[in-house]
Amino acid sequence: MKTLFRFFHKSILLCILSINSQAQTPPNFLIKSEFIFSTDEFPECHAxxxxxxxxGLLVTWFAGTQEKNPDVSIYASRFSGDKWSKPIELANGIQSPTLRYPCWNPVxxxxxxxxxxxxxKVGPDPVHWWGMIxxxxxxxxxxxxxxxxxxxILGPIKNKPVWLANKTILCPTSTELDGWKLYFEYSKDLGKTWQKSSFLNDGKNIMAIQPSVLFHPKGKLQLLCRSQNxxxxxxxxxxxxxxxxxxxxxNLPNPNSGTDALTLKDGRHLLVYNHTIRYTGKWGGPRSPIxxxxxxxxKKWFAVAExxxxxxxxxxxxxxxxxDGMIHIIYTWKRKTIKHVxxxxxxxxGKEIINGQWPK
Structure with a gap:
């Protein structure tokens, strides 16, 4: 009887391990998944x-004791072989021996x-910060x-600028000074001088920041952005x-959290975002899953992966x-490191996302 019990116990254990192993098998489109630096490198990091x-690749982010603290600086790491380099500081908010502001959102x-x-950006908060380059x-x-x-002029507020066919740098940006408002900044002389568009929304009924830009045929552009709506x-x-x-x-939800989007070389559009709804929390809403x-x-979006x-x-x-055609996605991982996939x-x-419901 004991022998039979051990046999069944071992069989059940092997079955469970097999199921777990299958559940953890990465999808075939995922080529790599890694941390850019160890989770104990900084107390907190983001953006x-x-x-x-x-x-290879170059990645930047801000890090320090906590977002908004004066010691938050801009850091970078380079991938030029088989590993990421040790983070180095690229910028800080030191104004004088007695005054220092936090840095924000490098692009x-x-x-x-x-x-x-x-x-x-440098400044005490997103309402009063200013743009640096x-x-x-x-x-x-x-x-x-x-x-x-x-x-x-603030520069791109979170997401990357785009290069237009008329040799203009178009920066997707926004302000939180008098409500959350979208607008664009642009340079026709490679970033030497800048102009800005009008606001796209009133900042009160529609509250939106941090746009990204997609390209469509015949020069049409589309923006997608974060909102409080x-x-x-x-x-x-x-x-x-x-x-x-x-x-x-x-028809896609947003928990008041940043997104990014990209038009691929084959003309399709890729979007990375948190498919969750808003609630009152420390950072505005749940930021899992991604x-x-x-x-x-x-218009019609199809669920690829969580x-x-x-x-x-x-x-x-x-x-x-x-x-080489590969897509590189980076994101904040628990505010402890930056993950690269x-x-x-x-x-x-993927399966179509209908009525805002992520397909199972």
Whole structure:
């Protein structure tokens, strides 16, 4: 009898292990999943950005004791072989020996055949911060001195700028000064001078920040953004982002958390976001799971994957597609590190998201 019991016990255990192993098998489109630095490197980190370099990748983020604390600085790590380099500080908010402000939301952008730009914000909070920029002529190995952007120009607020066919840098941005309002900043001289569009929303009925930009045929642009309206919002432009249609809700939820979107080389659109609803919490809403969706035309979205599903914060994604066609997604992992995943776009597909419901 004992022998029979041990046999069944072992069989059940093997069955459970087999099921767990199958559940943990990564989807075939996921090429790599890794931390950029160890979870004990900083007390807290957030808001990363990524760019491809000649020899690999460069990632930036802010880190310190806690968001909004004066010791929060901008850091970077480079991948140029088989591992990520040790983080180095790129910028801080020191104003004088007795005054220091936190840094916020770094954004990297490589001007085609030009400088690599690092945008970031400095100030006590998102209402009173100002825009800063540093420039690199060697893909981030060395940098110019920090420059304050012109008064009223913040730079891209979270998501990467885009390069338009008319050789304009278009920066998706927003303000929290008098309600949450979307607008765009643009430069026609490679970032030397800047102009800005009108606001796209009133900041009261429609409360939106942190847009990203998608490309459609015949020069049409689409924005997707974070909101306090329980949904990802969208608008369209037919004049290179100078004017936009009315900002409206999509059928995708948003818990007042950052998103990012990208038009792939094959014309499809990829979106990374938290597919959850809003509640009152420390950061505005639940930021798990973090989801990937894809669309052919930017209207019907199809569920690709949940990158993280356990409790915790998985947020503020950034996406690029590298020259080899692979998709690189980075995001905040529990405010303890930045996670990097690589996705093969040829292997992704999904079920349609209908009425805002993530398909099971």
């Amino acid at each position: 990363s950005s990524i760019v491809q370099t000649h020899d 990297l952008f490589q001007v085609p055949q030009g400088d690599l730009l690092l945008f970031y 540093r420039r690199s002529k060697d893909e981030g190995k060395t940098w110019s001195q920090p420059e304050r952007l012109p008064e009223g 329980d949904a990802i919002l969208e608008a369209y432009s037919n004049d290179n982002g100078m004017t936009w249609s009315e900002v409206q809700k999509t 989801n990937v969706a894809i669309s052919k035309e930017g 990158l993280e599903t356990e409790p915790g914060e998985f947020s503020y994604p950034a996406i690029i597609q590298s020259s 690589v996705v093969d776009p040829k292997k992704i597909s």
